Amino acid sequence: MKTTITVNGEARTLDLDTxxxxxxxxxxxxxxxxxxxxxxxxxxxxxxVLVNGTRINSCLSLAAMHDGDAVTTIEGIGSVGKLSPLQTxxxxxxxxxxxxxxxxxxxxxxxxxxxxxxxxxSQETTDLTGKISLTDDELRERMSGNICRCSAYPQxxxxxxxxxxxxx
Amino acid sequence: xxxxxxxxxxxxxxxxxxAGNIGKxxxxxxxxxxxxxxxxxxxxxxPPSPPAYGVLVSAPIARGRIAAIDIAAAQASPGxxxxxxxxxxxxxxxxxxRYDFFTPAPRPSLDSDQxxxxxxxxxxxxxxxxxxxxxxxxxxxxxFEEDASSVIFHxxxxxxxxxxxxxxxxxxxxxxxxxxxxxxxxxxWRSPLQNHCQMEPCATTAWWEGDKLTVHTSIQMVRYAQxxxxxTLMISNKNVHLLTRYVGGGFGGKGSFxxxxxxxxxxxxxxxxxxxxxxxxxxxxxxxxxxxxxxxRVRLGATADGKLTAMSMMTTTHCDRRGNFTExxxxxxxxxxxxxxxxxxxxxxxxxxxxxxxxxxxxxASGTLSLEVAMDELAEKLxxxxxxxxIRNEPxxxxxxxxxxxxxxxxxxxxxxxxxxxxxxxxxxxxxxxDGRWLVGLGMAAAIRGNFLLPAKASFTVDADGVITVKQGMxxxxxxxxxVLAQIAAETLGVPLGDVRVEIGDSELPPAxxxxxxxxxxxxxxxxxDAGMNLRKAIAEIAISDPASPLFGGPxxxxxxxxxxxxxxxxxxxxxxxxxxNRPDGLTADGEVRPAADASQWSSHTYGAHYVExxxxxxxxxxxxxxxxxxFAAGRILNWKTARSQLTGGMIWGVGSALTEGNSVDPHHxxxxxxxxxxxxxxVQADIGxxxxxxxxxxDDKANxxxxxGVGELGISGAGAAVANAIYNACGVRVRxxxxxxxxxxxxxxxxxx
Numbered sequence: 001m002k003t004t005i006t007v008n009g010e011a012r013t014l015d016l017d018t019x020x021x022x023x024x025x026x027x028x029x030x031x032x033x034x035x036x037x038x039x040x041x042x043x044x045x046x047x048x049v050l051v052n053g054t055r056i057n058s059c060l061s062l063a064a065m066h067d068g069d070a071v072t073t074i075e076g077i078g079s080v081g082k083l084s085p086l087q088t089x090x091x092x093x094x095x096x097x098x099x100x101x102x103x104x105x106x107x108x109x110x111x112x113x114x115x116x117x118x119x120x121x122s123q124e125t126t127d128l129t130g131k132i133s134l135t136d137d138e139l140r141e142r143m144s145g146n147i148c149r150c151s152a153y154p155q156x157x158x159x160x161x162x163x164x165x166x167x168x
Numbered sequence: 169x170x171x172x173x174x175x176x177x178x179x180x181x182x183x184x185x186x187a188g189n190i191g192k193x194x195x196x197x198x199x200x201x202x203x204x205x206x207x208x209x210x211x212x213x214x215p216p217s218p219p220a221y222g223v224l225v226s227a228p229i230a231r232g233r234i235a236a237i238d239i240a241a242a243q244a245s246p247g248x249x250x251x252x253x254x255x256x257x258x259x260x261x262x263x264x265x266r267y268d269f270f271t272p273a274p275r276p277s278l279d280s281d282q283x284x285x286x287x288x289x290x291x292x293x294x295x296x297x298x299x300x301x302x303x304x305x306x307x308x309x310x311x312f313e314e315d316a317s318s319v320i321f322h323x324x325x326x327x328x329x330x331x332x333x334x335x336x337x338x339x340x341x342x343x344x345x346x347x348x349x350x351x352x353x354x355x356x357w358r359s360p361l362q363n364h365c366q367m368e369p370c371a372t373t374a375w376w377e378g379d380k381l382t383v384h385t386s387i388q389m390v391r392y393a394q395x396x397x398x399x400t401l402m403i404s405n406k407n408v409h410l411l412t413r414y415v416g417g418g419f420g421g422k423g424s425f426x427x428x429x430x431x432x433x434x435x436x437x438x439x440x441x442x443x444x445x446x447x448x449x450x451x452x453x454x455x456x457x458x459x460x461x462x463x464x465r466v467r468l469g470a471t472a473d474g475k476l477t478a479m480s481m482m483t484t485t486h487c488d489r490r491g492n493f494t495e496x497x498x499x500x501x502x503x504x505x506x507x508x509x510x511x512x513x514x515x516x517x518x519x520x521x522x523x524x525x526x527x528x529x530x531x532x533a534s535g536t537l538s539l540e541v542a543m544d545e546l547a548e549k550l551x552x553x554x555x556x557x558x559i560r561n562e563p564x565x566x567x568x569x570x571x572x573x574x575x576x577x578x579x580x581x582x583x584x585x586x587x588x589x590x591x592x593x594x595x596x597x598x599x600x601x602x603d604g605r606w607l608v609g610l611g612m613a614a615a616i617r618g619n620f621l622l623p624a625k626a627s628f629t630v631d632a633d634g635v636i637t638v639k640q641g642m643x644x645x646x647x648x649x650x651x652v653l654a655q656i657a658a659e660t661l662g663v664p665l666g667d668v669r670v671e672i673g674d675s676e677l678p679p680a681x682x683x684x685x686x687x688x689x690x691x692x693x694x695x696x697x698d699a700g701m702n703l704r705k706a707i708a709e710i711a712i713s714d715p716a717s718p719l720f721g722g723p724x725x726x727x728x729x730x731x732x733x734x735x736x737x738x739x740x741x742x743x744x745x746x747x748x749x750n751r752p753d754g755l756t757a758d759g760e761v762r763p764a765a766d767a768s769q770w771s772s773h774t775y776g777a778h779y780v781e782x783x784x785x786x787x788x789x790x791x792x793x794x795x796x797x798x799x800f801a802a803g804r805i806l807n808w809k810t811a812r813s814q815l816t817g818g819m820i821w822g823v824g825s826a827l828t829e830g831n832s833v834d835p836h837h838x839x840x841x842x843x844x845x846x847x848x849x850x851x852v853q854a855d856i857g858x859x860x861x862x863x864x865x866x867x868d869d870k871a872n873x874x875x876x877x878g879v880g881e882l883g884i885s886g887a888g889a890a891v892a893n894a895i896y897n898a899c900g901v902r903v904r905x906x907x908x909x910x911x912x913x914x915x916x917x918x919x920x921x922x
Contacts, residue, residue, distance in 0.1 A: 024298060043449075077204075080206060103205035147367065147850060147852055151856075153851070156853065
């Protein structure tokens with residue numbers, strides 16, 4: 001079926017099998033292989049992309065459900081010659097090793113920082129009425145949907161912290 | 169033949185480190201590609217024409233045979249191009265009786281009707297799209313005859329046999345020494361079967377041009393896979409071009425290769441179009457390899473003042489029916505502590521389980537979970553600080569062989585760690601520190617992991633722009649190989665880091681053994697250094713022979729290489745200018761390294777010490793690591809940043825081993841119960857608190873020409889034991905059956921009345 005998705009700012013019309021996931025549409029039909037397939041079950045976070053600004057696991061979503069949506073992948077966040085501040089921070093803090101979870105970590109962090117700015121609570125949030133402060137515990141809880149088997153977790157915290165600033 | 173003595177005596181640019189590239193915290197060479205998602209992993213490489221997609225079908229029984237095959241529905245399914253089972257798969261090289269890590273051998277796929285373990289691949293469906301291949305695979309109808317199987321390790325301990333070619337190692341008289349010891353520890357620990365869970369599942373993209381195969385796959389060992397694949401396909405290895413430029417995690421699990429590589433290659437040949445095959449996450453659990461479970465009996469005998477007089481560690485472990493792999497969990501105990509009477513060894517139980525093999529720090533990762541806790545128990549029995557107990561048993565020479573240590577700074581690691589961490593605040597009696605509903609405790613353990621060097625080659629090319637290109641059939645599985653090779657090249661040839669290119673992960677490049685056993689940097693790097701030194705000599709010869717060069721006629725041994733300039737005293741020119749005049753197409757030199765003939769005269773290891781603070785929730789039994797510090801001595805460090813990351817990563821693997829990781833076996837069909845990342849619990853971000861690794865200044869001049877050693881596996885060694893010891897210090901409970909999950913702790917806490 002025909003589906004039009006705005007990917008990284010550009011409208012892309014695809015004629016897809018209804019069974020095609022958003023992740024496979026990006027990887028196999030649009031050549032955007034930055035979004036990774038780690039488990040295909042929404043358990044690892046390597047496929048994280050932003051849909052209308054909100055982070056989702058693209059492996060758990062059919063492409064046909066996203067007609068008219070705006071999708072941002074890692075390729076839309078920055079490029080080799082023009083890294084985003086978060087990408088630069090991941091590089092300088094060594095917040096990855098094998099690099100396979102990295103695009104998902106970065107997309108997830110972009111979405112997470114917006115969720116905090118929008119005052120979405122997490123399990124770590126104790127005060128549901130005040131302004132959320134991104135403590136290390138909040139940050140770690142909110143990034144726990146993205147597994148890094150190389151276990152660059154302390155470096156990922158440092159990278160996100162360097163962009164987000166210290167907690168209020 | 170090279171000699172350790174020569175390595176020790178000779179200076180070289182890496183040792184001199186004039187430009188300061190060595191040890192520096194350099195960002196990863198391939199980092200910009202990885203943070204932008206533009207590094208192509210094996211499944212993402214664009215083939216010359218649109219690929220077909222393969223999906224594997226796995227056996228649902230532990231042991232038996234395929235009795236009937238019905239593939240008609242799969243073949244008739246939309247878009248399906250090919251369905252293979254053992255009945256119609258192409259002929260391949262014969263499977264050897266046993267595999268080892270280094271001898272290339274055929275690994276045929278779908279080669280018989282026999283099922284040897286749950287999850288063995290038994291069919292492949294290739295279709296025009298991934299969706300059609302997935303649907304077609306669901307229609308493959310195989311009927312299995314299931315035979316009785318042995319899959320539960322604990323039921324078969326008694327069947328353990330001596331691993332082939334091994335014997336127990338006894339020094340002195342262990343039994344007599346143990347019997348006479350006034351203070352004794354005698355306990356049994358169990359570690360579970362573990363899965364690697366690399367983030368990138370195994371994957372291959374293959375295509376043929378005439379009789380030449382190009383195959384991109386995700387593996388740790390290039391040349392081994394190239395040669396083994398050629399033998400499987402029964403073609404010359406010259407016709408197999410195997411590439412693995414980016415690998416999404418290996419940890420030992422991609423030390424071999426699997427059906428994706430063989431079947432994508434065969435299907436691409438059959439269909440005359442590129443074929444891609446990836447394992448699913450579930451197939452990764454069964455269809456690749458795992459770390460086998462162990463049962464470890466540790467006996468320690470000591471004098472009242474804490475001198476070990478007898479020490480024994482006996483490990484029983486398991487492997488698959490057709491394997492020999494042994495988790496050598498007792499080996500490290502032969503090198504760690506002094507004791508006159510010693511007994512160590514292994515027993516191997518063959519089961520109808522998936523294939524057991526190496527996983528990060530095979531041996532030490534499991535083994536330290538017992539001995540390093542036993543030392544904690546002994547310290548408590550003696551009323552002695554655990555650090556002090558270890559220092560009292562520090563051997564002057566290797567406790568097993570009597571060989572001198574190349575260098576050993578274990579005590580310094582423990583002392584500096586204790587000071588930095590605040591070990592003096594530890595309450596020796598468990599259960600003394602409460603923080604609300606949490607009990608808080610501190611624990612420590614020692615770390616040790618061997619040091620290895622294997623034969624390797626490399627080449628260096630300088631081009632007319634003065635750019636150095638390093639070429640090597642090596643891999644970077646997240647270990648930092650690209651980056652450290654660039655640093656070695658920059659330092660050796662005196663060029664800026666930005667003027668170095670690194671090409672690895674390609675079977676057409678000079679061979680290196682690959683990544684594993686934490687030998688990668690030392691092995692690949694030493695060959696690279698040699699190639700760099702040979703390129704320096706070649707450049708020097710050209711310079712002094714070129715009348716147009718200011719260096720003409722000068723003494724070649726006095727040439728310096730710095731900032732892209734070559735010079736003899738005040739005569740100098742840019743390296744690029746010399747090459748442009750004399751070798752406009754570039755100048756190449758080769759290099760190699762071989763293990764030194766006399767290397768075995770020294771006991772060479774990497775060492776460390778872990779310190780951990782945990783909280784134990786007295787209501788839920790949950791354990792949280794609050795703080796963790798590792799202090800390590802691993803020779804000269806090539807890159808502070810990537811080395812530290814490998815060490816902290818290893819430490820977090822240790823936390824996973826202690827607290828969450830492990831798989832269980834279904835007794836009926838031999839499957840692993842946790843088949844995905846929701847069931848198999850690797851550490852996630854929220855599991856890890858403050859955590860850091862410190863590397864001591866060290867040079868091990870006997871290890872290799874650069875005096876470096878490996879760090880990829882040292883970090884996990886001992887880390888889980890330190891967590892277990894901290895849990896005991898927090899709440900007074902010893903759980904000797906890993907992982908230490910809340911259910912086990914709650915039961916013990918309730919029994920204590922807490």
